Amino acid sequence: MTLVGVVGAGVMGAGVAQNLAQAGHDVALVDNTPQAVTKALSTIELNSRMSRLLGGPELDPDTILGRIKAGTDLALLADADLVIENITENWELKRGLYLEMDHTVQPDAVFVANTSAIPITRLASLTTRPRQFVGVHFMNPVPMKPAVELIPGHHTSPEALEKVRDLLTSMGKKAIPVNDACGFVSNRVLMLTVNEAAFLVHEGVADAETVDEVFRSCFGHPMGPLQTADLIGVDTILYSIEVLHEHFADSKYRPCPLLKQMTDAGLHGRKSGQGFYSYGAPAASSAAVDSGGSRPTAATR
Numbered sequence: 001m002t003l004v005g006v007v008g009a010g011v012m013g014a015g016v017a018q019n020l021a022q023a024g025h026d027v028a029l030v031d032n033t034p035q036a037v038t039k040a041l042s043t044i045e046l047n048s049r050m051s052r053l054l055g056g057p058e059l060d061p062d063t064i065l066g067r068i069k070a071g072t073d074l075a076l077l078a079d080a081d082l083v084i085e086n087i088t089e090n091w092e093l094k095r096g097l098y099l100e101m102d103h104t105v106q107p108d109a110v111f112v113a114n115t116s117a118i119p120i121t122r123l124a125s126l127t128t129r130p131r132q133f134v135g136v137h138f139m140n141p142v143p144m145k146p147a148v149e150l151i152p153g154h155h156t157s158p159e160a161l162e163k164v165r166d167l168l169t170s171m172g173k174k175a176i177p178v179n180d181a182c183g184f185v186s187n188r189v190l191m192l193t194v195n196e197a198a199f200l201v202h203e204g205v206a207d208a209e210t211v212d213e214v215f216r217s218c219f220g221h222p223m224g225p226l227q228t229a230d231l232i233g234v235d236t237i238l239y240s241i242e243v244l245h246e247h248f249a250d251s252k253y254r255p256c257p258l259l260k261q262m263t264d265a266g267l268h269g270r271k272s273g274q275g276f277y278s279y280g281a282p283a284a285s286s287a288a289v290d291s292g293g294s295r296p297t298a299a300t301r
């Protein structure tokens with residue numbers, strides 16, 4: 001692999017770019033917001049510096065950053081062999097990007113969609129290269145998670161799938177193949193759980209800390225569903241459950257109003273500094289995973 005494009009430099013894009021650079025790949029990282037690019041680079045710098053402390057390998061931040069060329073211009077992706085898309089979970093935004101990337105990126109390149117719920121075949125249909133289109137559902141924080149869901153679309157060629165498998169292997173990921181369906185395997189279950197946990201807080205059955213405590217202490221989960229929501233991004237949870245709701249037209253996926261209100265209020269979780277819990281300043285590091293935030297926010301107590 002000579003050059004891997006990464007588009008979207010938020011929580012996932014920053015993690016994917018870091019993981020690729022750790023594996024020795026050259027990376028072109030693009031976001032349409034300059035602030036997101038700056039934040040991603042400082043997150044990668046900090047996470048590389050802290051890697052050993054967090055149980056990862058010893059990393060030299062200068063070497064990692066030296067492999068990443070970052071900016072806001074899609075032209076940076078033009079010569080990439082493979083582009084991993086990680087932009088906001090929104091059909092219209094993804095649609096606009098794929099239509100543009102299909103012209104900008106060299107025709108032989110493989111597109112990889114990192115999405116929480118949108119079917120891969122639907123995204124591939126936006127391009128003239130559905131045979132070179134693969135879904136990979138990365139887990140967060142990307143450099144620390146050992147496995148991904150690997151999702152071929154209806155037209156995906158064996159060669160494209162093999163190319164993506166090889167890349168994932170180089171990144172230290174085990175690829176678990178699943179069929180193409182809205183939400184795949186993980187988020188059909190996880191999004192319902194998080195949405196229902198938000199309903200418990202919304203209805204005053206329990207506060208966020210209590211909900212999470214039940215999952216940690218009774219089920220032995222390392223993190224509760226609302227700590228997980230803060231890690232993923234409360235906005236991303238909302239957009240994902242909206243995708244599931246629209247796709248299945250099933251009321252079991254109706255989004256909890258509290259998720260909508262928190263998204264509107266900018267309480268997006270770790271990345272904004274506040275979600276179901278308060279984190280002080282906006283989290284610079286997606287790798288700073290521990291047992292959750294320090295205290296519940298006023299909105300969720």
Ligand code: NAD
Pocket residue numbers: 007008009010011012013030031032033036085086087088089090093096097114115116117137138139140231232233236240271
């Ligand atoms: P995020 O909100 O942290 O980042 C999204 C980034 O996309 C932002 O920086 C935004 O500026 C950028 N963006 C939006 N439109 C763009 C465009 N047209 N061109 C370039 N950049 C654009 O979101 P995230 O959590 O990183 O999620 C990214 C994708 O990965 C989503 O589809 C999400 O569902 C999926 N995902 C998220 C997680 C998670 O835990 N957060 C896990 C797996 C998959």
